[in-house]
Amino acid sequence: MMDRDRNKTLLLELQRAAGTGNDRCADCGEPDPEWASYKLGIFICLNCSGIHRNLPQISRVKSLRLDFWENDLIEFMKTHGNLCAKAKYEAKVPPYYYIPRSHDCLVLREQWIRAKYEREEFVATQVCQDPCSAGSREGFLWKRGRESRQFQKRQFLLSAREGVMKYYIKESRGPKAIISIENLNAMFQTEKIQHAHGLQITYNTNGQTRNLFVHHESGKEIVDWFNAIRAARYHYLRTTFPSVPEPELIPRITRNYVKEGYMEKTGPKDAFAQGQVFIGRMEEGYKVQAGLPQGVRVKKRKPAITVVTPMREFVFICENEREQREWIDALNGVIAQPLSG
Numbered sequence: 603m604m605d606r607d608r609n610k611t612l613l614l615e616l617q618r619a620a621g622t623g624n625d626r627c628a629d630c631g632e633p634d635p636e637w638a639s640y641k642l643g644i645f646i647c648l649n650c651s652g653i654h655r656n657l658p659q660i661s662r663v664k665s666l667r668l669d670f671w672e673n674d675l676i677e678f679m680k681t682h683g684n685l686c687a688k689a690k691y692e693a694k695v696p697p698y699y700y701i702p703r704s705h706d707c708l709v710l711r712e713q714w715i716r717a718k719y720e721r722e723e724f725v726a727t728q729v730c731q732d733p734c735s736a737g738s739r740e741g742f743l744w745k746r747g748r749e750s751r752q753f754q755k756r757q758f759l760l761s762a763r764e765g766v767m768k769y770y771i772k773e774s775r776g777p778k779a780i781i782s783i784e785n786l787n788a789m790f791q792t793e794k795i796q797h798a799h800g801l802q803i804t805y806n807t808n809g810q811t812r813n814l815f816v817h818h819e820s821g822k823e824i825v826d827w828f829n830a831i832r833a834a835r836y837h838y839l840r841t842t843f844p845s846v847p848e849p850e851l852i853p854r855i856t857r858n859y860v861k862e863g864y865m866e867k868t869g870p871k872d873a874f875a876q877g878q879v880f881i882g883r884m885e886e887g888y889k890v891q892a893g894l895p896q897g898v899r900v901k902k903r904k905p906a907i908t909v910v911t912p913m914r915e916f917v918f919i920c921e922n923e924r925e926q927r928e929w930i931d932a933l934n935g936v937i938a939q940p941l942s943g
């Protein structure tokens with residue numbers, strides 16, 4: 603009993619010890635991890651411990667507080683720890699590879715853990731693929747039909763060298779769409795697509811925003827596609843903006859939308875490209891207001907939002923007041939971000 607309590611105290615001290623990296627989950631960065639893999643010698647959060655539990659060949663988990671820890675395991679944890687594991691298993695993570703956080707979907711977190719410890723994709727002995735070849739990929743994905751909403755198997759081709767992504771309905775025919783890497787975004791949308799591996803690919807063509815909703819039954823395959831798209835985007839950004847420093851480039855590879863949905867746009871038909879409104883920062887003269895601009899009247903008696911940009915004002919009509927509030931909050935969140943660089 604004495605040993606038990608002493609070991610628990612030692613472990614918790616070890617978790618909080620400065621300079622060990624043990625105070626955050628080794629896999630998702632969540633603070634105060636209360637679990638550990640005593641096979642890998644890492645401290646992890648409850649969520650990640652669930653993933654490790656399914657990989658008994660590479661990892662074994664115990665709770666820091668609830669389980670019994672033998673002396674030799676304490677010793678092992680002491681001589682290993684998160685920084686040590688990071689040095690080994692994350693020696694060569696490519697700059698475009700998406701490292702998931704605790705709020706990311708399960709497939710991203712699970713594949714990150716498998717890529718690190720099971721497949722050892724990032725250990726020092728691995729040959730790092732350059733972004734151009736990593737951004738080239740061919741294979742099939744299940745794509746949701748525009749009208750039928752049924753998923754159909756489609757051939758996809760990604761070429762970082764050509765700067766495009768294409769997909770085919772029949773191989774004998776030409777591509778159904780040729781999408782430029784320049785204005786391509788990919789993000790996991792598992793709830794919206796109603797599939798644990800659901801990926802939303804957004805792009806712009808002739809000023810219109812279009813979406814492809816895809817999935818693959820293999821978690822590895824869909825995450826590999828996601829990172830291949832990121833590699834192609836990184837290759838494009840790196841070659842187009844050679845002087846932009848890496849920390850500024852990385853967040854631009856792919857983005858998660860703050861809020862997504864429909865608002866009705868009113869006002870005169872644009873002579874410019876329709877489909878998107880660039881939201882800049884407060885310092886640049888952008889502003890969001892509830893209601894209509896002065897002197898403007900609309901037929902529908904629904905809550906409105908006015909987005910003020912340096913060029914003009916945009917009016918959006920929301921379905922209800924809750925939607926109006928959510929959009930204002932989301933837009934203000936973007937506008938209030940500090941200008942970088």
Ligand code: ZN
Binds near residue numbers: 627
């Ligand atoms: Zn975690």
